[in-house]
Amino acid sequence: MHExxxxxxxxxxxxxxxxxxxxxxxxxxxxxxxxxxRQQASPGAVxxxxxxxxxxxxxxxxxxxxxxxVSRGLGSNTTGATVPLAGGVVLTMxxxxxxxxxxxxxxxxxxxxxxxxxxxxxxxxxxxxFWPPDPTSAAYATVGGNLACNAAGPRAVKYGTPRENTxxxxxxxxxGETLRxxxxxxxxxxxxxxTRLLIGSEGxxxxxxxxxxxxxxxPEAKRTLRAIYRDIESAARAVSRVMAQPVVPCxxxxxxxxxxxxVRDQADLPAEAGALLLIETDGSESNLxxxxxxxxxxxxxxxxxxxxxxxxxxxxxxxxxxxKALSPSLRKAAAGKINEDVVVPVSRIPELVRNLDRLSRxxxxxxxxxxxxxxxxxxxxxxxxxxxxxxxxxxxxxxxQVFDLVxxxxxxxxxxxxxxxxxxxxxxxxxxxxxxxxxxxxxxRFDPRGILNPGKLxxxx
Numbered sequence: 001m002h003e004x005x006x007x008x009x010x011x012x013x014x015x016x017x018x019x020x021x022x023x024x025x026x027x028x029x030x031x032x033x034x035x036x037x038r039q040q041a042s043p044g045a046v047x048x049x050x051x052x053x054x055x056x057x058x059x060x061x062x063x064x065x066x067x068x069x070v071s072r073g074l075g076s077n078t079t080g081a082t083v084p085l086a087g088g089v090v091l092t093m094x095x096x097x098x099x100x101x102x103x104x105x106x107x108x109x110x111x112x113x114x115x116x117x118x119x120x121x122x123x124x125x126x127x128x129x130f131w132p133p134d135p136t137s138a139a140y141a142t143v144g145g146n147l148a149c150n151a152a153g154p155r156a157v158k159y160g161t162p163r164e165n166t167x168x169x170x171x172x173x174x175x176g177e178t179l180r181x182x183x184x185x186x187x188x189x190x191x192x193x194x195t196r197l198l199i200g201s202e203g204x205x206x207x208x209x210x211x212x213x214x215x216x217x218x219p220e221a222k223r224t225l226r227a228i229y230r231d232i233e234s235a236a237r238a239v240s241r242v243m244a245q246p247v248v249p250c251x252x253x254x255x256x257x258x259x260x261x262x263v264r265d266q267a268d269l270p271a272e273a274g275a276l277l278l279i280e281t282d283g284s285e286s287n288l289x290x291x292x293x294x295x296x297x298x299x300x301x302x303x304x305x306x307x308x309x310x311x312x313x314x315x316x317x318x319x320x321x322x323x324k325a326l327s328p329s330l331r332k333a334a335a336g337k338i339n340e341d342v343v344v345p346v347s348r349i350p351e352l353v354r355n356l357d358r359l360s361r362x363x364x365x366x367x368x369x370x371x372x373x374x375x376x377x378x379x380x381x382x383x384x385x386x387x388x389x390x391x392x393x394x395x396x397x398x399x400x401q402v403f404d405l406v407x408x409x410x411x412x413x414x415x416x417x418x419x420x421x422x423x424x425x426x427x428x429x430x431x432x433x434x435x436x437x438x439x440x441x442x443x444x445r446f447d448p449r450g451i452l453n454p455g456k457l458x459x460x461x
Contacts, residue, residue, distance in 0.1 A: 003087065004044065005024070005044040005045060005067065005087075005088075006065070008065075009061070009065045009067055010024060010045070012061050012064070012065065013045060013047070013058065013061050013062075013089065015061075016054070016057035016058050016060070016061040017047045017048075017054055017057070017058050018050070018054065021047055021048045021049075021050055021054070022045065022046070022047050022048075023045065023046045023047075024044065024045050026042070028046055029042050029043050029044065029045065029046055029090070030042050032046045032072070032075075032084075032090040032092060033083065033084055033090070034075065034083060035072070035075040035076070035077045035078075035080065035081070035082045035083060036075060036076050036077055036078045037077065037078050037079055037080040037081075037083065037420065037421070037422060039080040039083045039421060040083060041083050041084050041085050041086075041087070042084070042087070043070070043084040043087055043088055043089060043090040044087050044088060044089065045088075045089045045090070046089070046090050046092060047089055047090070047091050047092070048092055048094070048095050048096075049071075049091055049092065049093050049095065049096040049113075049114070049209075050095060050096060051096070052170060052172070052178070052209040052210065055091065055096075055172050055207055055209050056172045056176050056177075056178055056209075057176070058089070058091060059091075059172045059173075059174065059175075059176045059207060059451075059452075060175070060176025061176075062088070062089055062451050063174060063175050063176050063449055063451060066449050066451065067088045067089060067451065068084065068086040068087060068088030068089070068451050068453075068454050069088055069089045069090075069091055069207075069451050069452060069453075070082055070083075070084045070088070070089070070090050070091065070203065070452075070453050071090075071091045071092075071093065071144075071148075071203045071207045071208075071452075071453070072090060072091070072092055072093065072145070072203075073092075073093050073094065073113070073114060073141065073142030073144050073145035074094055074116070074140045074141070074142055074145070076135075076137045076140055076141045076145065077145065077149065077417070077418065077420060078339050078417050078420075078422075079414075079417050079418050079419060079420025079421060079422040079423060080420040080421035080422055080456075081148070081149065081202045081203070081418050081419070081420030081421070081453070081456055081457075082203075082420075082453075083420075083421065085421070085454065085455040085456075086454045086455060088451070091207065092114075093112075093113045093114035093142060093144050094114050094142070095114060096112045096113060096114040096209070097112055097113075097114035097115040097116070097119070097142070098111070098112045098115065099111055099112075099115060099119070099120065099123045100112065100210075102123065102124065102127050102129070102215070104127055104128070104129065106184065106185075107129070107186070107214060107215050107216070107217075108167055108184060108212055108213060108214060108215060109123075109124060109129075109131070109212075109213045109215050110210065110211070110212055110213075111143055111210070111211055111213060112209070112210060113142060113143060113144025113147070113208050113209060113210065113211065114142050114143075114144060115142065115143050116138065116139065116140060116141065116142055116143070117131075117133065117134065117135060117137075117138035117139075117141050117142070117143060117146060118138040118139045118140075120143055120213075121134070121138065124215055125218065128217060128218055129215040129216060129217055129218060130215065130216055130218050131143075131165060131213050131214075131215055131216070132152075132155050132156070132158075132159030132160060132164075132165050132216055133146050133151065133152045133153055133155070133156070133161060133162050133165060134152075134153035134154060134155050135151045135152065135153040135416070136153060136154075136323070136324050136327065137327075138153070143211060143213075144208050144211075146162050147162050147166065147169070147198075147199050147200075147208055147211060148199075148200070148201070148202050148203050148208065148418070149200060149202060149416060149417060149418035150162050150163055150199050150200035150416060150418070151416045151417070151418075152372075152415075152416050153372070153416070154250075154251035154252075154253055154280070154372055154374075155250050155251060156372060156375060156377075156416075157243075157248065157249060157250070157251060157252055157372060157374030157375045158248045158249065158250040158251075158282075158374075159216060159250065161416070162199050163196045163199050163200065164214075165213060165214045165215075165216075166182070166195060166199060166211055166212070166213055166214060167182050167183055167184060167185070167186070167195070167212040167213065167214050168180065168181055168182025168183055168184065168195055168211070168212040169181045169182060169194075169195050169198055169199075169208055169210065169211050169212070170208070170209050170210035170211075171198060171206035171207060171208045171209060172206055172207045172209060173205070173206045173446050173447065174205070174206070174446055174447025174448065174449060174450075174451055174452045175447075175448065175449075179194070179206060181194040181195040181198065182194070182195040182212065184212060186214065197442070200418070201457070202418050202419065202420065202453060202456055202457050203452060203453040203456075204443060204447065204452050204453045204456055204457050204458070205442065205443060205446040205447060205452065206446055206447075206452070207452070219250075219282035219283050219284070220283065220284050220285045220288075221282065221283070221284070221285045221288050222250070222280055222281065222282045222288075222316075223280070223281045223282075223288055223289070223292040223309065223310075224278065224279070224280050224309070224310040224315075224316045224319060224320075225277075225278070225279040225280075225281075225292065225295065225296060225299065225307060225308070225309050225310070226276065226277070226278055226279075226306075226307070226308050226309075226310065226319055227276070227277040227279065227299045227304060227306070227307045227308075228269065228270065228273045228275075228276050228304075228305045228306045228307075229273075229274060229275045229276070229277070229303045229304055229305060230272065230274050230275075230303040230304075230305060231257075231274040231275060231303060232256045232257070232274060232275040232353045232354075232357070232369070233303070233350050233353060233354060234274070234275065234301070234302060234303020234304065235254060235274075235275035235276070235277055235303070235373075236254075236275075236349040236350040236352075236353050236373070237301065237302075237303075237350055238277060238298070238299050238300075238301055238303075238304070239252060239254065239277065239346060239349055239373045239374065240346055240347055240349065240350070241298040241299070241301060242279065242295055242298040242299055242374070243346045243374060244298070245294060245295070245297075245298045246294070247281065247291045247294045247295050249279050249280055249281050249295055249374060250280050250281060250282045251278065251279070251280035251372075251374070252277065252278075252279050252280075252372070252373050252374030253277065253278040253279075253323055253370070253371070253372060253373065253374075254275070254276070254277055254369070254370055254371060254372075254373035254378065255275065255276045255278075255323070255326070255369075255370040256274075256275050256353070256368065256369040256370065257273065257274045257275060258366065258367075258368045258369075259276075259326055259368050259369065259370040260273050260275075260276055262326060262329040262330065262333055262368070263322040263323075263325050263326060263329055270305060270306070272305060273305065277299065277373070278319055278320070278323055279295055279299060281295055292309070296309075323370070326370055327339075330368060330381055330383065333368075333383055334366070334383035334384060334385065335385055335386055335387070336383065336384045336385060336386035336391075336392065336395065337381055337382070337383055337384075338381070338382040338384075338395055338396075338399055338422075339379060339380075339381050339417070340379070340380045340381070340382075340399070340402065340403075340413075340414075340417075340423075341371065341377060341378075341379050341380075341414055341415045341416055341417040342377075342378060342380055342402070342403075342406040342411055342412070342413060342414070342415065343375065343376045343377045343378075343406075343411050343412045343414075343415040344376045344378075344406060344409045344410065344411035345376055345409070345410055345411070346373075346374070346375070346376045348376070348409040348410065348411070349373060349376055349378070351409060352378065352405070352406070352409055352411070353369060353378075355405050356369060356380060356402065356405070359398055359401055359402060359405070360398075362398075363394045363395070363397060363398040363401075364391075364394055365382050365383070365384055365391070365394050365395050365398045366382070366383040366384070367380060367381065367382055367383075367398075368380075368381040368383060369381070372415070375415070376411070376415075377415035377416065380402060382395045382398055382399060382402075400426075403426050403429060404429070407429055407430055412430060413426060413427065413429075413430055418457075419456070419457045420456055420457070421455065421456060424455075424456065424457060424458070424459050425459050427457075427458075427459060428459055436458070436459075439458060440458060440461075443458060
């Protein structure tokens with residue numbers, strides 16, 4: 001049971017945030033107690049962030065009264081990272097969403113954390129630029145959330161993650177102090193890299209209130225290929241070949257046979273399709289056809305059924321619509337879903353998919369695989385009936401072995417979804433005891449009272 005917020009704290013919080021930005025209504029609090037992980041815990045108060053100064057005052061108030069605080073965007077996280085386990089205050093950034101400036105000459109943009117990725121991309125497109133991170137949930141994923149989890153998307157294979165595309169941050173530490181990190185230039189080596197430290201920290205070290213983003217000119221043109229293979233191993237070997245040649249695709253997406261079956265109505269696919277690659281190249285119009293043919297040559301090989309090029313924008317949109325429909329389709333396929341985003345070296349993808357098939361058969365758990373194969377980041381989805389005790393137990397036993405498999409292949413347990421609650425108790429398998437204690441020490445220095453997003457990311461001692 002969470003401790004009820006004291007009257008003194010409620011009064012102090014209202015003064016810090018402003019009455020019009022604060023609610024203690026249980027019904028309203030309930031709506032901010034869950035995210036896309038389907039886990040839930042109700043906070044005692046909700047504050048709508050409106051400015052950096054207000055956020056600093058709210059965090060300072062929580063620090064003084066030792067009240068937990070969870071910052072969040074629109075709740076698209078899948079690991080429970082924004083669920084207020086300890087109650088307290090949820091600080092939502094959804095209204096703190098302005099595009100502050102775009103500076104094309106310096107290739108940067110200044111934004112508030114609540115702006116959605118889609119709104120940012122639309123604003124940048126008008127200036128001839130884009131921000132490379134592009135999660136499939138862009139329409140409702142906020143930039144602050146992208147930064148908190150280092151969430152990237154398909155383009156990361158060529159352009160990198162938020163860590164590679166963020167120049168600096170403004171944030172508030174767990175004591176309510178203002179912190180500014182990074183630079184406004186593409187080079188800078190003064191001091192420790194606190195920008196990259198805060199990105200991916202899931203709100204456990206500081207609350208991000210502003211970001212200076214590194215933006216990239218939009219390419220002149222794109223080409224999209226669809227390669228269909230007999231089985232997942234053939235497709236996985238093709239990924240290795242594509243990534244071993246000089247032309248780097250800007251997206252290289254993978255679907256296995258089960259994923260294909262879930263979206264077959266949205267794509268014209270042969271019955272024998274066992275795996276699919278969506279490959280996108282971009283660059284200057286004068287060179288792009290040659291670059292695309294180089295990628296196509298690498299995609300050809302044993303097990304290939306067909307290799308087609310999308311010849312118009314409608315066809316391109318249709319191909320990507322099928323990929324983006326996968327996550328919602330999984331929700332319909334089974335009431336229970338464990339959604340992991342593991343990463344292995346590209347050369348180990350064939351071994352990963354082969355052993356995932358083995359684990360699926362051994363545990364009797366349906367596993368659906370798709371994702372960003374170009375950098376070895378696969379979304380491994382374990383589907384089961386949560387009302388069936390045997391299935392639920394088998395799914396969680398299978399998950400543990402999936403993680404062991406990934407680590408045995410020199411991989412990592414999360415590429416972009418983060419750790420949150422879902423993977424917190426597993427990270428000790430990947431991170432050694434020395435590193436884990438250093439992380440706990442960093443957390444203590446940034447957040448001495450442990451009020452920022454408690455119970456997330458780092459396992460208990």
